[in-house]
Amino acid sequence: MALGASGTMPVGWNEAVPPNGFHNRDRHKASESNDNPLGLATPVGDVDIETTPEHRNLVAGDPRCATWTRRYDDPNVVALRDRLAERNGIAGLEVVDPGDVERATAIFHRDGFVAVADALQTEQLEQLRRGVDEVIAALVAADPEGAVGGGAGGLPHRYSFGGTSVSRHMFHRPEWAQLIDLPTTTPILTSIFASPDYIVYGCGGDLALPGAIEYQGLHSDTVWSEIHDPQGGLTMRDLPTPVIAVNFPTIDLTPINGPIRIIPGTHRSNAAIPTLADEPEWMRLSTVCPLQAGSAIIRDARCWHSGTPNLSRDVRAMPGVEYMAPWFRSEALIRSMSYDTWSKLSPHAQRISRYIVCDKGEAVIGEGINHPRRVERERIHAQQLAALSPQAATAYQRRT
Template structure:
């Protein structure tokens, strides 16, 4: 076991088992959409249990394991592409997405997800940005720096994938309604030990600088979204500060996702699904992925990589 590999790992396990996790974390049921929207707007994230069935959870877990195996075959030293033993599903795909895989396509047709994202945006006319997520392995003993997944446009070559810019310098993307939602799906329990995501509540509108790892207070390191059950979803405003944490368990932790743009927000995108596969999706899924589909005559090159082009 990893805990027996070194005394410092055993000590880290014991500390995290005792202290890790947001105190009083509220995990909602699948029928409480109004409360979910309230918590999302207050904290920048919300967790809802029992969204996936047992069969859907198992199907998704198997897909995550298959993708991880393909990626790890390229990285014998486990350097990762988001830090040691830590990987992005999108960053490990030639398309920057896993939308070409049936497991991620399945997530497009979860009714509660559609209902909740519609309620957050106040409109059903949102669009998929990508189908991605991340996974971390035992041995990811460090912390990923806190960060936000979207920022203001500062110039070509500096922030080419951020589309909001106020030339008056008065508004930032943090002053706006939520422009971009990430829905993470849990194919396994997320525990205090297997790399739960840390979320700093209420930071989605904060303009103060995000602290470095050296300056981050201990309470933030322990502000993790756990424990949370397999089959749940974690819905995040990507502006909120978040980061990866140690996986000192004995198994991989995966959180595949779907990422959605608000109807009024858009950034440059690359195709993630071939036209023929797109045609086989449900009508609603085709609408959601309307900006992610390759042209009918184009060949979509898929496969694993350590660094997406």
């Protein structure tokens, strides 16, 4: 067992949970690449994994650890931990100061992401940690083995905060809502988008329990379907940044505790995303570490990225917020914020949240409930929807 985000909750390292979560995953062939142009429209595959809709194509798991045991002292785990401690991390990673907006913008456009130090004040970070621990407690209570999995690829010992929320987002938690408009990140977002007229649409992030021994497959967060160009000359990769995700690690990211990996420059690449079996080793080591807790990782959603093994004894949590460019919209934009939450936001946060806020007095279906199993989330959603009047239920469904 290991500690939660604030060092108080024992979770993880359950050797009873097999690698990749499904005994039969290795019988399901991976696609030729991890590209997913269908995005949110991706159907549930032959293996019904617990994952976010845009990542339902990632069903192959990690072939390298298929015969390992999920134990801290498993010889294969120990060998990987030693190798990561020695070699993991992007060489020369530049972490910028929040006030250096011009440099942050230049790095973002060059690499597809930028790491920003001291994005959160001490009080904000502590508040976020408390919220994270409460959500983790709910997930662990429903899945004490850590076997259900979630996020990109449905791997065990990993969860998506937004993906496990019945409302599909975490806007109802003040710990997350505080992240929408920060004096440290808003100027950088405004500079990257070259406008203050971007909008917020998503609120979630992810966590990796200790003992998450698998790599996730590289992927883009494709919260859209590929654009239709009759002449076949234009893709989403050819456009300016459509979506930005900002993640805030709640503990220091180290080589061994599951730092996010990002492949620089791939936000504008039309190359096929390689599978875990085909990617070169340097891609597995292209992680954003070391990085202090309370920093921000601002990334183009198209940039190839994934989770990495958490071989430590601590939970690695990275809550986050997602934004759409002023010119971009998709089916990912749903009403998922209560009017009460919206009324407490800053004027800028209120303005950029205008497409996701519900009417005054209108309930947000599923608000405040996180559960790792999709079937249970759908049951709760249907139950709460049925409790509304027929007119209110119809109106709600039309707007979400």
